[in-house]
Amino acid sequence: xxxxxxxxxxxxxxxxxxxxxxxxxxxxxxxxxxxxxxxxxxxxxxxxxxxxxxxxxxxxxxxxxxxxxxxxxxxxxxxxxxxxxxxxxxxxxxxxxxxxxxxxxxxxxxxxxxxxxxxxxxxxxxxxxxxxxxxxxxxxxxxxxxxxxxxxxxxxxxxxxxxxxxxxxxxxxxxxxxxxxxxxxxxxxxxxxxxxxxxxxxxxxxxxxxxxxxxxxxxxxxxxxxxxxxxxxxxxxxxxxxxxxxxxxxxxxxxxxxxxxxxxxxxxxxxxxxxxxxxxxxxxx
Amino acid sequence: xxxxxxxxxxxxxxxxxxxxxxxxxxxxxxxxxxxxxxxxxxxxxxxxxxxxxxxxxxxxxxxxxxxxxxxxxxxxxxxxxxxxxxxxxxxxxxxxxxxxxxxxxxxxxxxxxxxxxxxxxxxxxxxxxxxxxxxxxxxxxxxxxxxxxxxxxxxxxxxxxxxxxxxxxxxxxxxxxxxxxxxxxxxxxxxxxxxxxxxxxxxxxxxxxxxxxxxxxxxxxxxxxxxxxxxxxxxxxxxxxxxxxxxxxxxxxxxxxxxxxxxxxxxxxxxxxxx
Amino acid sequence: xxxxxxxxxxxxxxxxxxxxxxxxxxxxxxxxxxxxxxxxxxxxxxxxxxxxxxxxxxxxxxxxxxxxxxxxxxxxxxxxxxxxxxxxxxxxxxxxxxxxxxxxxxxxxxxxxxxxxxxxxxxxxxxxxxxxxxxxxxxxxxxxxxxxxxxxxxxxxxxxxxxxxxxxxxxxxxxxxxxxxxxxxxxxxxxxxxxxxxxxxxxxxxxxxxxxxxxxxxxxxxxxxxxxxxxxxxxxxxxxxxxxxxxxxxxxxxxxxxxxxxxxxxxxxxxxxxxxxxxxxxxxxxxxxxxxxxxxxxxxxxxxxxxxxxxxxxxxxxxxxxxxxxxxxxxxxxxxxxxxxxxxxx
Numbered sequence: 001x002x003x004x005x006x007x008x009x010x011x012x013x014x015x016x017x018x019x020x021x022x023x024x025x026x027x028x029x030x031x032x033x034x035x036x037x038x039x040x041x042x043x044x045x046x047x048x049x050x051x052x053x054x055x056x057x058x059x060x061x062x063x064x065x066x067x068x069x070x071x072x073x074x075x076x077x078x079x080x081x082x083x084x085x086x087x088x089x090x091x092x093x094x095x096x097x098x099x100x101x102x103x104x105x106x107x108x109x110x111x112x113x114x115x116x117x118x119x120x121x122x123x124x125x126x127x128x129x130x131x132x133x134x135x136x137x138x139x140x141x142x143x144x145x146x147x148x149x150x151x152x153x154x155x156x157x158x159x160x161x162x163x164x165x166x167x168x169x170x171x172x173x174x175x176x177x178x179x180x181x182x183x184x185x186x187x188x189x190x191x192x193x194x195x196x197x198x199x200x201x202x203x204x205x206x207x208x209x210x211x212x213x214x215x216x217x218x219x220x221x222x223x224x225x226x227x228x229x230x231x232x233x234x235x236x237x238x239x240x241x242x243x244x245x246x247x248x249x250x251x252x253x254x255x256x257x258x259x260x261x262x263x264x265x266x267x268x269x270x271x272x273x274x275x276x277x278x279x280x281x282x283x284x285x
Numbered sequence: 286x287x288x289x290x291x292x293x294x295x296x297x298x299x300x301x302x303x304x305x306x307x308x309x310x311x312x313x314x315x316x317x318x319x320x321x322x323x324x325x326x327x328x329x330x331x332x333x334x335x336x337x338x339x340x341x342x343x344x345x346x347x348x349x350x351x352x353x354x355x356x357x358x359x360x361x362x363x364x365x366x367x368x369x370x371x372x373x374x375x376x377x378x379x380x381x382x383x384x385x386x387x388x389x390x391x392x393x394x395x396x397x398x399x400x401x402x403x404x405x406x407x408x409x410x411x412x413x414x415x416x417x418x419x420x421x422x423x424x425x426x427x428x429x430x431x432x433x434x435x436x437x438x439x440x441x442x443x444x445x446x447x448x449x450x451x452x453x454x455x456x457x458x459x460x461x462x463x464x465x466x467x468x469x470x471x472x473x474x475x476x477x478x479x480x481x482x483x484x485x486x487x488x489x490x491x492x493x494x495x496x497x498x499x500x501x502x503x504x505x506x507x508x509x510x511x512x513x514x515x516x517x518x519x520x521x522x523x524x525x526x527x528x529x530x531x532x533x534x535x536x537x538x539x540x541x542x543x544x545x546x547x548x549x550x551x552x553x554x555x556x557x558x559x560x
Numbered sequence: 561x562x563x564x565x566x567x568x569x570x571x572x573x574x575x576x577x578x579x580x581x582x583x584x585x586x587x588x589x590x591x592x593x594x595x596x597x598x599x600x601x602x603x604x605x606x607x608x609x610x611x612x613x614x615x616x617x618x619x620x621x622x623x624x625x626x627x628x629x630x631x632x633x634x635x636x637x638x639x640x641x642x643x644x645x646x647x648x649x650x651x652x653x654x655x656x657x658x659x660x661x662x663x664x665x666x667x668x669x670x671x672x673x674x675x676x677x678x679x680x681x682x683x684x685x686x687x688x689x690x691x692x693x694x695x696x697x698x699x700x701x702x703x704x705x706x707x708x709x710x711x712x713x714x715x716x717x718x719x720x721x722x723x724x725x726x727x728x729x730x731x732x733x734x735x736x737x738x739x740x741x742x743x744x745x746x747x748x749x750x751x752x753x754x755x756x757x758x759x760x761x762x763x764x765x766x767x768x769x770x771x772x773x774x775x776x777x778x779x780x781x782x783x784x785x786x787x788x789x790x791x792x793x794x795x796x797x798x799x800x801x802x803x804x805x806x807x808x809x810x811x812x813x814x815x816x817x818x819x820x821x822x823x824x825x826x827x828x829x830x831x832x833x834x835x836x837x838x839x840x841x842x843x844x845x846x847x848x849x850x851x852x853x854x855x856x857x858x859x860x861x862x863x864x865x866x867x868x869x870x871x872x873x874x875x876x877x878x879x880x881x882x883x884x885x886x887x888x889x890x891x892x893x894x895x896x897x898x899x900x901x902x903x904x905x906x
Contacts, residue, residue, distance in 0.1 A: 007379045011391060014376035014439055021410065021432050022398045028409030039412045080306065087303045092295040101307045107536030108314070109493040111510050112529045115517050116313025119320065124328040126316055132329035140328055161313060164306070181647055184614045187634040188641040189661035190712065195635075199664070203651050215400055222402020224496040225510070229517060239404050239496075246408055246500075258408060265405035272400045276393055 026265060033258035040251060049255035059260070061235035069152050069237060070221040073159035078213050080160065081167035082205075086197075088168070089175050106165050110158070114229045117158045121146040147230050154230040155237075159220050167212045174208040175201075207278045214275045218268035238264060314533070320526030340523035344531070351512060351528060358508040361423055361498075362491035365430035369438040369487050370480065372431075377442020382451060395436045406432060407500040414501055421503040429501040430494055434487040441486070445479035485539050492535060561746050562624045562638070562715040563590040564611065569620035571606050579618070580606045582772040588750060588765075590625075593742045595763035596752045599795075603772035604752045605644075608718050611750070612641035624716070635664070639716035640709040644724060646701045648693035654704050655680070655689040661712045679711040683737075699730045706738075710745060719751035723758065735762050756796055768792055784834060790905050793832050800838075800875040802831040806904065814871040815850050821899045828904025835865070837901035838877035841894045849896040854889055868895065 031037075035044045053059040088099055105113065120126045128143035137143050146153040182204060186196040227237035236244065238260055246257035295303070320326065321340050323333030344351045379385075380392065398406070410429060411420060419425030457471045458464075473480075495510045502508070509532050516525040565588070571581040581603040588594050596604045609615040611622055613634035621628050629637055640661070648657050655676050662672045680686060683703045693701060702722065709717055722738070723731040739762065742749050753759050759766045760780040767777045776788040787793035790801060804813025811818040811831050818831065841849055852870040864884040866877045877895070887893065 007383055007385055010375035010379040013372040014395070014435060015391070017372060017431055017435055018394060018398060021429065022401075022406055023394075024413075025406035025408075025410040025432075026401070028413065029405060030409075032409055032412075037412065039416055084303065084306055087295060087299050090295055092300065098303060098307055101311060104537070104540060105310050105314070107489055107540050108533045109495075109510065109536070111493075111495060111513055111517075112317070112533050113313055115513065115525055115529055116315075116317055118517065119316035119522065120313055126331070129329045129331050133331060158313075161310065165310065181643060181645065182649065184609075184634075185641070185643050185647040186649075186660070186664075188612050188614065188639075188718075189664065189708065190635045190640075191660075191664040192633075192635055195664050199660070200649060203649075218400045218402065222404055224404055224499075225514060229514060239402065242404060242408070243496075243500075246411075261402075261405040261408050265401055268401045268405070269397075272393070272397055275400065276389075276396070 029258045029261055033255055033262045035255045037254065049259040053256050053259055058235060062238045062241045065152060065235050066221055066238040069155050069227070070217050073156045073163065073220050074213050074217045077160045077163035077216060078167055078209060081164045081171055082209065084164065084168045085171035085175060089172060103165050103169060105162060110162055110223065111225050113162050114158050114226050117154055117161065118147055118230060121154055121157065148232040150232065152231060155227050158226055158230060163216045167216065170208060170212040171205060174205055178204050211275050211278045214271040218271040221267055222264045317526040317529040320522045321530055323523055340527040343524055344527045350507065354507050354509050354512050355531060357423060357506065358492060361427050361430060361508065362488045364427040365434045365491040366484050366487045368431060369434040370484055373435055373438030373442050376439045378446045380439065380443035381446025381449065395439050398432050398436045403432065403497045407497050411500055420501055421505040423506050426498050426502045426506045429497045430491040432497070433494065434490050437490055438483050438487050441479065441483035445476050449475055485542065489536055489539060561590040562748050564588040564716060564748060564750070565623040567621040567623065569607065569610065569622065570618050571610060571615065572618045578772065580772050584774045586767055586774055586777055588748065591746065591748055593749045593762065593764050595759035595766045596750060596769060597756060597759040597766050598769035599754055602769040604769050605720050608641060608720050608750070608752050612639055612718050613637045614641065638714055639718055640712055640714040641718040641720065642705050642709050642722060644721040646705040648701055648704055650693055653689065654685065654691050657693065657704055658707045658711055660708060675711050679707045683707045698726055699734065702726060702734060710741065713745065714747060717747050717749045719749065721752055721754070738762065768795065786903060787832065787905060790830060793905060798832050799835055800833050802873060803829065804831055814873040818848050818897065818902065819899045820902055820904065824902065824904045827906055830905050832903050832905055833897055833901050835876040835878040839896040839898065840879055840883055841896045844894055846896050848899060849894055851892055852895045854887060854891050854893060857884065857887060857889055870895070
């Protein structure tokens with residue numbers, strides 16, 4: 001059945017929705033960041049919002065905090081995921097069971113994980129109680145703050161918790177595609193176990209690992225509910241700050257909210273480009 | 286390979302680390318279950334000093350807004366899934382079966398919403414939805430949920446159609462089947478398993494949305510995650526625990542159904558980021 | 561050069577109904593070019609991987625120059641395996657691929673680059689040093705894979721179906737190259753193939769594996785002249801198997817009293833001879849000659865195949881098109897089987 005002529009027809013509804021909602025939303029956010037909001041009767045067009053946030057210390061602190069959260073959790077999750085994937089691809093007793101448990105939180109929403117982390121790591125949480133039990137602390141406030149803390153440890157813990165299986169399963173799927181023969185060839189050519197990992201498997205995995213890391217980075221950089229629940233008020237993560245500015249009673253704060261989300265979008269756009277480049281290169285090799 | 290390192294079995298240390306990791310992955314879910322049946326659980330008790338079904342009674346009581354929120358969340362997710370399937374199926378077919386000019390751009394465009402954080406899009410859309418009278422309505426929330434669910438559906442369907450041979454349809458047509466007969470008797474059975482898995486995950490993607498619902502629903506379309514957030518912020522740990530358990534059930538169920546499909550297809554997996 | 565001995569080598573996989581490699585004992589002489597021949601799933605690649613150290617045997621032993629190497633990991637064995645799919649590392653250039661093994665051995669950079677240059681010249685890969693594997697033709701990839709192994713000057717080179725992915729012309733060229741390399745490098749070479757013609761054309765000895773068992777280890781012509789049993793003979797293209805009784809130097813069968821060669825094995829009950837060794841003669845009375853009727857004639861180009869029957873026993877002959885020119889289907893001819901082309905199998 002030749003239906004080439006109606007390829008545009010088949011794509012049109014999806015593209016209309018994505019262009020309309022997604023690109024439209026981004027475009028409105030962009031003009032909004034320039035102060036142009038005709039729907040609420042503001043028709044100016046300037047860079048005031050960017051000027052304003054780029055000269056406020058609060059924005060920089062939020063940006064740095066958000067970058068710290070996204071970067072740290074991505075790196076830690078990637079490293080743990082790589083180790084876990086290397087172990088999980090081998091055959092051992094109990095592998096099916098452990099593999100199942102490994103992916104169990106994949107479908108658990110972030111928010112639930114955040115609540116769980118809250119109950120484990122807050123100063124009256126399970127680990128604080130355990131510390132009390134072993135007489136390491138005598139009252140909750142002596143337990144190191146990991147929730148609402150300046151280093152965002154709780155937030156990072158939550159992201160690592162959630163992203164390790166995600167990256168790990170992508171790596172496992174990649175390893176399955178690559179197979180074990182490249183490593184076997186390397187071993188036969190005289191590479192030790194470590195060398196065949198370092199010089200053969202790791203380079204083969206790198207595009208997939210980087211692509212997964214980029215997705216995770218973009219997500220953690222722009223996610224609202226986790227820092228909103230587990231983070232401190234000042235400095236707040238960038239998406240939280242943007243939401244606060246957006247819902248501020250003073251409508252003048254809105255362009256700043258838009259400007260902040262544009263910065264988030266710009267960063268994730270860079271990640272998409274990187275991802276597209278890597279996945280294409282991955283296909284070609 | 287040298288004896289003892291024959292690729293079968295795992296060194297004890299590695300096995301132990303793996304077990305530790307898996308424990309850590311499950312650990313945060315445990316206090317939720319315990320909280321949901323606890324009556325009093327104060328510092329420094331490791332386990333509750335008294336248990337009760339209070340939280341669960343509250344969840345199922347007609348006066349609480351939890352069951353309506355559950356229904357609302359499910360209906361919104363069903364709506365978004367249905368629309369995504371309807372629109373995503375033909376688009377996935379075009380992308381999976383054919384090479385055409387501009388395909389890379391189309392793919393990038395469809396991939397982009399899965400990576401760009403929702404807040405960057407929803408802030409801009411808010412005022413339009415307000416103007417159109419869609420803000421604060423369940424319909425508006427369904428529409429905005431298409432942003433994460435539709436790309437997901439398109440990519441899953443594209444993956445399925447890339448392993449699909451359309452010649453079977455031509456064969457059916459030449460044997461006298463009409464357009465809709467061909468779809469119903471030939472195409473649909475071939476893609477049904479993929480369509481189901483894709484739909485289940487699209488459902489879950491919508492089910493998990495927080496910020497899109499909060500912004501476009503203007504706080505008036507109260508879904509489970511919004512309730513969960515509120516109860517958690519208010520420190521009602523027992524009810525939070527109970528809601529959490531209800532909230533994760535579809536996902537866990539899905540995992541039992543679809544674990545097999547998760548590991549194989551890369552794209553499917555990458556889109557789980559939306560959950 | 562290494563003398564390789566396999567002693568009762570066995571590999572069983574859990575859940576399989578029979579071992580993939582079943583109790584193989586063989587001695588592969590130092591400096592030889594040996595083919596491990598067998599159909600797919602005959603266990604030949606498994607043997608190769610065990611020798612390379614990439615798979616551990618279930619039982620039995622592998623000895624290099626009389627010493628067991630089972631405890632040596634693959635990187636310490638001095639036996640390099642060249643995989644069927646080449647497996648060039650895709651992110652490395654040709655030069656980096658060839659230099660890989662030396663780099664793993666932490667040789668100095670200048671030593672590596674001069675060894676790589678020499679190898680590239682020998683393998684006619686000049687000018688390709690900076691290419692990536694996906695920019696090479698199939699034949700070039702094959703050369704790089706060989707160069708990557710040979711640059712290490714291994715005592716034992718193992719090749720798994722080295723030419724199966726190449727087209728026919730290229731395969732002949734690469735076979736020639738392999739023979740040249742074997743003469744040039746002091747290396748024992750063991751290659752796996754499913755192609756009986758390739759084994760015969762290349763190897764100085766052939767080990768035939770069927771169903772994981774070693775059936776015969778012999779020179780190439782041995783498989784034609786002295787097959788161990790019917791399945792070995794069939795694998796090498798024998799078509800004619802005639803049942804009968806052996807009495808001293810005579811085989812009593814439907815063709816009459818057939819005289820056997822002196823070295824015919826004692827236990828045989830089945831006479832076998834190759835189609836190309838059947839002679840057409842003009843008159844009766846010679847040794848082992850008898851009449852036969854032509855059932856069909858098939859022109860094959862350089863040869864003509866005749867399907868014959870004698871006393872209702874069918875057999876096949878390959879003759880030159882010239883001598884078959886005047887023959888017709890249904891015609892009676894005199895056939896002779898010289899004793900020296902006859903062989904008995906159980």
